[in-house]
Amino acid sequence: MDTTQPTTTLSACGRDHACSFCPVAPSCPLDKSDHDRALVRARLSRVGQVVVVLSNKGGVGKSTVSANLAAGLAARGLRVGVADADIHGPNQSRFFGLVGARVRLSAAGLETRTFAADGIAHPLRVGSLAFLMEDDATPIVWRDSYKHDFIHHLLGSFDWGDLDALVVDMPPGTGNEMITLCDVLDDGGPPAAAVLVTTPQAVAQMDSLKAARVCAERALPIIGAVENMAGVVCPHCSGSFHVFPDAGLDAALAVEGVGKIAAIPLAPELAIGSDSGRPAVLDHPDGAVARAFAPLIEAVAGWAADDPAAAVAGGAR
Numbered sequence: 001m002d003t004t005q006p007t008t009t010l011s012a013c014g015r016d017h018a019c020s021f022c023p024v025a026p027s028c029p030l031d032k033s034d035h036d037r038a039l040v041r042a043r044l045s046r047v048g049q050v051v052v053v054l055s056n057k058g059g060v061g062k063s064t065v066s067a068n069l070a071a072g073l074a075a076r077g078l079r080v081g082v083a084d085a086d087i088h089g090p091n092q093s094r095f096f097g098l099v100g101a102r103v104r105l106s107a108a109g110l111e112t113r114t115f116a117a118d119g120i121a122h123p124l125r126v127g128s129l130a131f132l133m134e135d136d137a138t139p140i141v142w143r144d145s146y147k148h149d150f151i152h153h154l155l156g157s158f159d160w161g162d163l164d165a166l167v168v169d170m171p172p173g174t175g176n177e178m179i180t181l182c183d184v185l186d187d188g189g190p191p192a193a194a195v196l197v198t199t200p201q202a203v204a205q206m207d208s209l210k211a212a213r214v215c216a217e218r219a220l221p222i223i224g225a226v227e228n229m230a231g232v233v234c235p236h237c238s239g240s241f242h243v244f245p246d247a248g249l250d251a252a253l254a255v256e257g258v259g260k261i262a263a264i265p266l267a268p269e270l271a272i273g274s275d276s277g278r279p280a281v282l283d284h285p286d287g288a289v290a291r292a293f294a295p296l297i298e299a300v301a302g303w304a305a306d307d308p309a310a311a312v313a314g315g316a317r
C-alpha cells in the first residue's frame with residue numbers, strides 16, 4: 001500500500017500539491033494544464049469564507065490585524081486558517097510563534113503549522129512562504145509570474161483541511177497578488193470579503209483607500225475598515241492622546257462607502273504580542289486591545305456566508 005497517498009484525494013492524480021513540487025513531475029505523463037487550478041478549487045470548497053485583510057499602504061498593521069482577528073475568531077470556536085500572502089515579508093510565522101518552523105511535503109500537500117492556546121478549541125492553521133525558505137533571512141526576488149504561482153501554491157498546495165474562515169494577510173499594494181487572489185476567488189471560490197486597514201494620517205489614508213476602489217472594481221465586498229494606531233492610552237495616568245493627526249478618516253471612508261468597524265490603539269501589548277508569537281487578544285481578553293478588536297471579530301464572525309449583503313452594513317461593494 002502506498003502510504004504517501006492521502007486516503008481521500010482532491011486531485012485526479014492523487015497528489016494534492018502543485019505540479020512544481022511534484023517528485024514525479026519529470027516523468028509524469030498526465031495532462032497538467034488544469035491540475036493546480038482544480039486543486040485550488042477543491043481546497044477552497046472546504047473553506048466557509050475567505051477574509052482578505054488589505055491596504056495599499058505598507059506598515060499600517062495588516063499582519064497585526066490579521067493575526068489578532070484570526071485568534072479572536074478561533075477563540076469564538078471557529079476553525080480558522082491564516083494564509084500569509086506576503087512573499088517579501090512573511091510575518092505570520094513570527095506572530096504565531098512559529099519562527100524557524102519548516103513544513104513537509106506529502107501527497108496530502110504542504111503541511112500547515114498550527115498554533116494552539118487555552119480557550120481555542122481548534123488550533124489555528126498557518127500557511128506561509130516562511131516555512132518553505134532555507135532560512136528566515138532569505139530575501140525573495142521573484143518575477144511576477146512566480147508571485148502568481150505563489151498565490152496558487154498558498155491556497156492550493158497547503159493542506160488547509162476544513163475551515164470556517166481563512167484569513168488572508170495581504171502584502172501592501174493592490175498588484176499581482178491581489179489580482180491573482182481575486183481571480184482565484186472569482187473562479188468558484190467561497191464567499192469572500194475584505195477588511196481594510198489604515199492609520200488615521202492623511203498620507204496613509206490616501207494610499208490605503210485606493211484598495212477600497214480595487215475592491216469595488218473586483219466586486220469584493222468590504223466588511224469594514226479598521227483604523228489602526230488610533231490613539232495611545234497612557235499606562236501611567238490612563239489619559240489618551242493621538243500620535244497621528246486626525247485627517248478626517250471617517251469622512252474619507254464615507255466617500256468610499258466604507259464603514260469603520262474598529263479603532264485599535266497604538267498599544268505596547270500588540271507589538272510585544274507580535275514579537276513573542278502570541279496574539280494580544282488572547283493574552284489580555286479583558287484589556288483595551290481585546291475590547292477594541294471585539295467589533296471587528298464580531299463583524300467578521302457574523303458575516304453571513306449566505307447573506308453577505310447583511311454583513312456589509314456600512315460597507316461598499
Ligand SMILES: Nc1ncnc2c1ncn2[C@@H]1O[C@H](COP(=O)(O)OP(=O)(O)OP(=O)(O)O)[C@@H](O)[C@H]1O
Pocket residue numbers: 057058059060061062063064065086089091170171172228229230264265266267268270271272274275
Ligand atoms: N496598534 C498597534 N500598536 C502597537 N504596535 C503595532 C500596532 N499595529 C502594528 N504594530 C506594529 O507595527 C509594525 C508593523 O505592523 P504590521 O507588520 O502588522 O504592518 P503591515 O501593514 O502588515 O506591514 P507590511 O506592509 O510590511 O506587511 C509591527 O512591528 C507591529 O508589531
Ligand code: SF4
Pocket residue numbers: 013014015017018019022023024025028029030031032035
Ligand atoms: S506532476 Fe502534477 S499531475 Fe503529475 S502526478 Fe505530479 S502533481 Fe499529479
Ligand SMILES: [Mg+2]
Pocket residue numbers: 062063064086089091169170171
Ligand atoms: Mg504585513
